[in-house]
Amino acid sequence: MAIAVRNARTHNLKGVDCRIPHGAVTVVTGPSGAGKSSLAFDTVYAEGQRRFVESMSTYARQFLDRMERPPVDAVDNILPAVALEAKNSVKNARSTVGTITEAHDVLRLLYTHLGEVECPNGHGSARSFTVEQATDLLVGGEAGDKFTLLARLPRPKKGATPALRELVRQGFARRLDEVSGEVESLTPSVRWATAWPTLALVLGRFKAAERSRGRIADTVEEGYRLAKGRIEALAAPAAEDVPPRTTFLGRGLLCTTCGEAFRRPTPPLFSFNSPLGACVTCQGFGRVIGIDPERVIPDRGKSLKERPIAPWNTPAYEDLYDELWSACRSRKVPLTVPWQDLDEEHRRWVWSGSGSFTNLDAFFRWLERRIYRVHVRVLLARYRAYELCPACRGTRLKPEALAVRLAGETLPRLTRRSIEDLRRWLAEREWTDSQRARSGHLLEELTERVEVLARVGLEYLTLDRQARTLSGGETQRIHLAAALGSGLTSTLYVLDEPTIGLHPGDSARLLGLLGDLAERGNTVLVVEHDRTVIEGADHVIDLGPAAGEGGGRLLIQGTPAELRAAPESVTGEHLDRRPPAIARRHRERHRREKVRSAFGDLLTIRGARENNLRDFDVQIPLTALVAVTGVSGSGKSSLIENVLYGTYQRSRGVVEVDPGECDALAGLDDLADVILVDQRPLGRSSRSNPVTYIKAYDEIRKVMAGMAGAGITAGHFSFNVDKGRCPECKGTGVTEVDMQFMASVTVVCDTCQGHRFRPEVLAVAYRGLNIAEVLERTVTEALELFSDRRALVRKLNALVDVGLGYLRLGQPTSTLSGGEAQRLKLASFLDPSARRKSGKKAKKDRPGRLFLFDEPTTGLHLADIEVLVETFRRLVEQGDGVLVVEHSQDLIARADWIVDLGPGGGVHGGELLYSGPIDGFLDRVESSTAEEMRRFLGWRRVSGS
Numbered sequence: 001m002a003i004a005v006r007n008a009r010t011h012n013l014k015g016v017d018c019r020i021p022h023g024a025v026t027v028v029t030g031p032s033g034a035g036k037s038s039l040a041f042d043t044v045y046a047e048g049q050r051r052f053v054e055s056m057s058t059y060a061r062q063f064l065d066r067m068e069r070p071p072v073d074a075v076d077n078i079l080p081a082v083a084l085e086a087k088n089s090v091k092n093a094r095s096t097v098g099t100i101t102e103a104h105d106v107l108r109l110l111y112t113h114l115g116e117v118e119c120p121n122g123h124g125s126a127r128s129f130t131v132e133q134a135t136d137l138l139v140g141g142e143a144g145d146k147f148t149l150l151a152r153l154p155r156p157k158k159g160a161t162p163a164l165r166e167l168v169r170q171g172f173a174r175r176l177d178e179v180s181g182e183v184e185s186l187t188p189s190v191r192w193a194t195a196w197p198t199l200a201l202v203l204g205r206f207k208a209a210e211r212s213r214g215r216i217a218d219t220v221e222e223g224y225r226l227a228k229g230r231i232e233a234l235a236a237p238a239a240e241d242v243p244p245r246t247t248f249l250g251r252g253l254l255c256t257t258c259g260e261a262f263r264r265p266t267p268p269l270f271s272f273n274s275p276l277g278a279c280v281t282c283q284g285f286g287r288v289i290g291i292d293p294e295r296v297i298p299d300r301g302k303s304l305k306e307r308p309i310a311p312w313n314t315p316a317y318e319d320l321y322d323e324l325w326s327a328c329r330s331r332k333v334p335l336t337v338p339w340q341d342l343d344e345e346h347r348r349w350v351w352s353g354s355g356s357f358t359n360l361d362a363f364f365r366w367l368e369r370r371i372y373r374v375h376v377r378v379l380l381a382r383y384r385a386y387e388l389c390p391a392c393r394g395t396r397l398k399p400e401a402l403a404v405r406l407a408g409e410t411l412p413r414l415t416r417r418s419i420e421d422l423r424r425w426l427a428e429r430e431w432t433d434s435q436r437a438r439s440g441h442l443l444e445e446l447t448e449r450v451e452v453l454a455r456v457g458l459e460y461l462t463l464d465r466q467a468r469t470l471s472g473g474e475t476q477r478i479h480l481a482a483a484l485g486s487g488l489t490s491t492l493y494v495l496d497e498p499t500i501g502l503h504p505g506d507s508a509r510l511l512g513l514l515g516d517l518a519e520r521g522n523t524v525l526v527v528e529h530d531r532t533v534i535e536g537a538d539h540v541i542d543l544g545p546a547a548g549e550g551g552g553r554l555l556i557q558g559t560p561a562e563l564r565a566a567p568e569s570v571t572g573e574h575l576d577r578r579p580p581a582i583a584r585r586h587r588e589r590h591r592r593e594k595v596r597s598a599f600g601d602l603l604t605i606r607g608a609r610e611n612n613l614r615d616f617d618v619q620i621p622l623t624a625l626v627a628v629t630g631v632s633g634s635g636k637s638s639l640i641e642n643v644l645y646g647t648y649q650r651s652r653g654v655v656e657v658d659p660g661e662c663d664a665l666a667g668l669d670d671l672a673d674v675i676l677v678d679q680r681p682l683g684r685s686s687r688s689n690p691v692t693y694i695k696a697y698d699e700i701r702k703v704m705a706g707m708a709g710a711g712i713t714a715g716h717f718s719f720n721v722d723k724g725r726c727p728e729c730k731g732t733g734v735t736e737v738d739m740q741f742m743a744s745v746t747v748v749c750d751t752c753q754g755h756r757f758r759p760e761v762l763a764v765a766y767r768g769l770n771i772a773e774v775l776e777r778t779v780t781e782a783l784e785l786f787s788d789r790r791a792l793v794r795k796l797n798a799l800v801d802v803g804l805g806y807l808r809l810g811q812p813t814s815t816l817s818g819g820e821a822q823r824l825k826l827a828s829f830l831d832p833s834a835r836r837k838s839g840k841k842a843k844k845d846r847p848g849r850l851f852l853f854d855e856p857t858t859g860l861h862l863a864d865i866e867v868l869v870e871t872f873r874r875l876v877e878q879g880d881g882v883l884v885v886e887h888s889q890d891l892i893a894r895a896d897w898i899v900d901l902g903p904g905g906g907v908h909g910g911e912l913l914y915s916g917p918i919d920g921f922l923d924r925v926e927s928s929t930a931e932e933m934r935r936f937l938g939w940r941r942v943s944g945s
Contacts, residue, residue, distance in 0.1 A: 003044065003492070003523065007073035011038040012552035012806075016543070019557070020044065022077070024538035025514045025524045029571050030555070031861040033547030033778075033806025036527045037496065041083060043070045044525060045494045048081030053745075079492040079523055084479045086472040086496045086817065086858075087681075093285055094273055097470075098415055098463035101482045103449045106442055107463075108270040111411055113438045115265050115404040123257035126403075128264075131224065134231075134249045135217040141208040143247040144235025148183075149203040149219055150176060151227040167201065176200035176234070181244070201226070224251060232259070265404050270411050272396035279398055281391035291364050292385030293351075295655040300340035304328060304350075308339050309360070310655060311383060320358050324350070327357035382655055412464065418906045420459040423450050445485075452481040455513050456498075457506035460633025460905030472679065472817075472858075473500030474632075480513065489521040496817070499530040500858050503631040503887055504932045507532035529861050531575060535560045542569050547806030548778040574862035601670070603644075603850070607663030611638040612910035618899060619915060622667065622850060622881040625872050627895035629886065629929045630913075633905025636885045640852050641676065644883075648674045672847035677825045678854045682813040686732040687719035690779070691809045694828050696795040700809075703789060704771050708764040716761050717771050724761045726752035756810075775810025782809055798827040801871050803864045819858025826856070826871065850881040857888040865890045889936045892929075893918075902927050 003020040013035045020026045028036045047070050098104030117126040129137065137143065156163050168186060175186045183202055204219045206212050223231035229251035237244045248259035255262075268274040278284030295310065302308035304324065312320050328335055333346045352361045364383075370376045388394045395402060395412035402410050407429055417425060426447050436443065453459070456477040467475065476498050483493060498514075499507055507530050518524050518538070528534060540563045542555045556566040563572045602619045609615040613635045620626055628636045642660030648668055649657040668674060682693060691697040698714075705714040716724030718731075725731030728751035737745045748754045755762055755772040762770045767785060769777075777785060779799045786792045799805060802823040807816075816824065829851070857865050869891060872882045886892060898921040900914040914925045921930060922939045933939070 001077060003078050004074070004076040005039070005044065005072060006075075008039060008043045009071040010043045011035060012549055013038050013043070013543075014552040016552070016554045018541050018554055019539075020523060020525055020541075021539050022079070022523045023518055023521055025511075025518050025526065025536075026539040026541060027526050027528050027534050027537040028541045028543065029528060029534055029861075030543035031545070031547050031551060031570055032803055032859060032864045034543040034545075034551030034861075036543055038552075039541070039543065040494050040525050040527050041085075041496070043072055044075060044078070044492070045081045045083050046070045047072065047075045048078050048492055049083075051078065052080055079490055081492040081494060082483065082488075084476050084483070084493065084495045084498070086476045086498070086500050088468065088470055088472050088475040090467040090470075090475070093466055093468065095467040096415075096463065097453075097458075097461050097465045097467065097478060099273075100467055100478050101449055101453065101463075101485060103446060103453075103463055103485075104415065105267075106446045106449065107411060107414065108267045110439060110442050110446065111270050111404055111406055112265045112267050113440075113442070114435050115406050117253050117262045117265065117404050119255040119258060119260060120399070120403060121255070121258050121260070123255050126253045126255050126260075126262050128251055128253050129249045130251070131217055131221045134220045135213060137247075137249070138206070138216050138220070138233060139208055139210060139213050143208070143233035144245065145208050146205070146236040147208070147247075148176075148205050148234045148236075149216075149223060150232040150234055151201045151203055151223040152230070152232065153199045153201055153227060155197055155199065172201055172203070174202040176202055200232075203231070220249070230254070230261075262403060263400055265401075269401050270397065270404070277397050277401050279389060279392035279396055282389035282396065284396045286389055286392065286394040286396040287386040288389050289384050290387050291360075291383055292387075292655075294650075294659075295383045295385060296360065297339055298650055298653060298655055301338050303336045303338050304333070305335040310653070311363070311379060317363075320363070323357035327355040331355065385658070415463040418460055418462055419450055419453045420906065420908075422463070423447075423454055423459070426450065449481070449485045452484045452513070453478070455509050456481050457502050457509060457632055460907075460909070471501045473498070473502060476500070477502070477510070480517075484513065484517060487520075492523045492525065493517060495524070495526045495528075497528055497530075497859060498526065499528065499533060500819075501632060501855060501887070503928065504532070504889055504936075505928045506632065508536070511536040529859075531862075534563070534571070535575065542566070542571050544568075544570055548780055550780075551806070570863050571861070601667060603665075603667040605639070605643060605662055605665055608639055608643045608660070609662065610642045610660030611635065612906060613638055613643070613660075614910040614912075616912040618912055620883065620899060621897055622671070622848065623876060623879065624881060624896040625869075625876055625894070626881070626883045626897040626899060627886050627892045628883065628899045628901070629892055630901035630909065631903075631905050631928055634901040634903075634909035636901055637854065638910075639899075639901065640883060640885055641678070641854070645674060645676045645852055668850070670847060672849050674850045674852065675829065676852045677822055677829075677856075678852075679819065679822050679858065682816065682821050682824065686734065686812040686814055687730075688813045689775070689810050690799060690804065690807050690813065690824055691796075692719075693813060693824055694795050694798060696792055697809075699789065699792040699795070700771075700774065700786075703786065703792070704764055704766055704774070707766050712761065712764060717757070719756065724757055726756055726758060728752065729756065731756050772810075776808055778806055778808055780805040798830040799824070801830060801867070801874070802827045803860060803867045803871075817859045819856060819860060822853065822856050822858070823868070826851075826853075830871070830874065848879045848881060850883060851875060853882065853884045853886075855886055855888075856884060857886060857891055860888075862890060869894045889933060892933060893937055900925060900927055900929055902929070 001022045003022070005016065005018050005020070008016040016039060028040050030036055050069060096104065098107070118124070119126055138147065164186065173186050174183050177184050178200060186201070203223050204215070206216055220231065231249050233247040233249060235245045235247070248254055248256050253262040253264055254260060263269065268276040271277045272279070272284030282288050297308045298310055299308055307313055307321060312318060325335060331349070333349065334342070339347070350360060352359050367376055367380055371380065397412060402412070404410070406414070414422065431443060453461070458474060458477055458481070461474070470478070476495065480495065480498060498510060502510060511533050514524050514526065526533065534540060537560060539557070540560055541557045542563055544551050544553065544555050545568065555569050556563050556572070563569055564575050566572045601622045603622055604617070604619050606617045607615055608618065628640055630636050638660060643662050644665065646657050646659040647662060647665045650659040651665070682688060691700060701714040701717040704717050705712060715721050719725050720731065726749060729735050729749035733749055733752065733754040733756040734746050735749050737747055757771060762772060764770060766774065774785070779796055783793060783796050783800070799807065804820065804823055804827065807820070813821065813824070856868060860868060865888060875882050884891065884895070892898070895918055897916065898914060898918050900921060902909055902911060902913050913927050914921050922934055922937070923941050
């Protein structure tokens with residue numbers, strides 16, 4: 001039994017017929033742009049989603065005619081579909097790893113049923129007592145050998161004397177005097193005064209003995225009735241100078257020593273999304289916004305005379321310096337000493353001291369009173385930052401929730417453990433039979449969810465990690481773990497490169513997880529380039545042979561062995577190919593010269609200790625292709641994005657970027673800039689596309705305007721100007737329909753039918769194509785169409801150079817993958833005139849730049865990585881440096897310099913294992929990355945290494 005796709009024609013697919021076996025892992029592979037996503041997501045998943053909506057109510061089905069049906073003859077035997085894309089669209093700070101995987105929900109239930117409420121005064125666990133339990137405690141002597149039972153009654157608002165008469169009538173004749181500690185007679189004449197808010201009614205005196213059990217039980221029950229389920233046992237003093245000890249008993253949770261009452265735990269109490277559990281101060285976010293001293297005084301090496309206060313370095317507030325300097329002279333505060341070397345007392349005085357000047361706290365309070373002005377709000381935003389909530393210290397919960405412990409741990413402390421540490425904690429616990437009975441299946445459920453997170457290679461994460469800080473690959477693997485935990489069967493799972501951000505050594509674990517999903521009766525369809533996943537799949541669909549219009553054909557479908565044997569498959573050709581020429585080149589350089597001295601200027605980072613980095617120094621060449629390697633969570637992004645880029649930006653006066661913690665960053669003074677090219681989306685607007693991003697659309701609009709008659713200008717071909725774009729969809733080509741009870745549906749605009757422009761604009765043609773048809777052409781096709789437009793050709797060539805020739809000119813940038821977005825950013829930095837010539841390094845006629853990339857091979861086929869490396873080489877030959885955080889063995893093998901971190905992830909990472917030429921890395925380093933690279937290259941170590 002299998003899903004049968006017949007004559008699929010979505011995008012560039014050319015009548016593809018294929019089968020996707022049920023209960024198996026099927027990998028769709030092929031060159032970038034060959035049509036993999038068009039088949040997996042835009043055809044198979046889209047049809048599954050469409051049929052799902054078709055099964056719903058009449059209200060939902062009325063929109064089916066407006067939902068675009070995939071251009072395919074038939075998709076038979078399809079299952080309900082779930083898509084797990086490699087994008088992180090989460091923006092909510094309340095969403096965490098624990099909430100996505102529902103492990104946090106399981107923990108909340110466990111704390112409700114098994115948690116013990118601890119007294120904040122250090123008296124141990126709070127307890128509740130039934131009449132039988134309270135009797136057992138008293139008879140056992142835990143409240144003393146001799147004790148007096150008391151019921152404390154509140155003073156009635158009215159009618160105190162009648163209440164006393166009723167108590168006497170019922171037979172209660174004594175009370176405890178709170179001042180003297182003596183037992184006195186209870187008579188109706190006793191005044192129930194305001195100074196006497198409660199009546200300590202004596203229920204009886206007893207001796208801890210089994211023969212008194214009946215009387216004690218009756219008295220406890222009577223006391224619970226009178227005092228709303230709470231009594232006190234006052235022990236007789238052991239000696240005259242020893243104060244009597246009181247034991248508090250009650251049906252509700254309370255401390256037996258101090259009597260403090262607690263709310264009985266419920267699941268909402270442990271939720272930072274519920275008003276019952278969220279910290280009142282921070283509303284469950286764990287942080288509050290305030291003024292960041294580091295942003296206010298970004299350069300701590302400046303003295304007060306050198307104007308270090310950033311918000312005062314504007315014409316509007318520079319006069320405040322005169323007041324400050326005058327006050328400093330009066331107080332004898334040095335003006336020429338760097339801020340970081342000033343006495344702490346002097347720094348506090350500048351912030352909040354008194355005198356004939358405006359201190360910084362007063363300045364910002366003054367601004368806060370003027371936030372109704374836009375420019376003031378903008379100014380304050382530059383110097384605000386989130387800091388730890390002073391009330392909950394980042395735990396997000398109320399004190400009542402923090403008082404509950406499970407095996408000695410509060411819920412926030414447990415969620416701050418790494419997944420690996422949490423696995424160990426669960427394995428070490430010896431749960432009693434009573435605890436297992438009360439928890440039901442919860443312990444097994446939590447253990448399974450934690451195990452799945454570890455199996456997908458995320459053992460370095462914590463459950464309280466905010467989801468918006470995760471990479472696209474981490475997000476997809478978390479959703480995969482959640483899918484496994486949900487227990488769904490007979491479902492089609494469609495995944496987009498789940499190995500993104502995963503170390504090569506962990507790919508086999510991920511493959512096993514996909515196999516488990518298939519064994520449960522699900523069908524798994526994966527778009528993937530990773531060798532391990534392709535070779536371990538049950539079924540492979542290979543598309544190609546090229547990108548864009550040159551692809552979209554089914555080359556082979558079958559087993560991985562059949563793929564490897566197919567002569568027409570580019571993927572099969574690269575599966576067994578190992579770059580022996582690369583290994584040979586590195587070996588020759590290793591023998592011929594000392595490579596370390598061949599790279600020129602070095603960047604030096606001293607004392608890097610951001611996140612899990614362990615206070616190390618590292619040197620990196622500025623004119624080379626450098627790969628930063630290590631297992632997931634080893635600290636690569638912390639080193640490059642936080643320490644290097646963040647510290648550099650702060651040194652340039654950019655206060656919006658938080659620098660990573662380090663002692664010094666040296667060697668960047670002669671650079672023009674340090675540029676971070678990450679995988680963040682280029683924008684949410686569907687009006688943004690590749691040619692608008694690289695400034696090539698201006699040239700296209702000029703060409704089209706030249707073909708038009710009077711009245712049509714280049715502005716009419718803009719998506720952002722009303723005079724030319726469709727008035728209904730505002731130039732997007734689609735409209736959004738609110739489905740109320742489910743996610744909104746995006747449908748083609750009825751007015752322009754997706755063409756995005758007015759009819760008079762669409763009437764203008766260039767070589768027989770209107771502007772909508774031009775934007776439907778791929779970059780490669782556009783090069784041929786505009787071959788006589790040299791300025792436009794130069795800009796479009798940059799997209800081809802980074803392997804994006806298959807993109808359509810009008811494809812919204814919001815639909816690009818993280819890797820495609822990153823390479824599009826790279827194309828915008830390429831100098832079209834700096835083409836490689838005879839392999840010689842270009843003369844450096846400008847200051848160099850340092851480019852920082854985060855896994856640029858994301859979404860790239862094995863054959864396309866070589867094109868990307870050639871582009872990096874062009875940057876190096878332009879005099880720039882390229883620093884790449886990467887897991888791809890093909891790219892690492894082509895790097896000049898390796899910075900390897902590890903040995904593990906999270907708390908087990910953060911160490912510098914190696915920094916130097918790749919030859920030494922392959923010969924000397926013992927790490928998982930080095931081992932994988934030696935196996936990949938077939939590298940034999942030099943004897944004595």
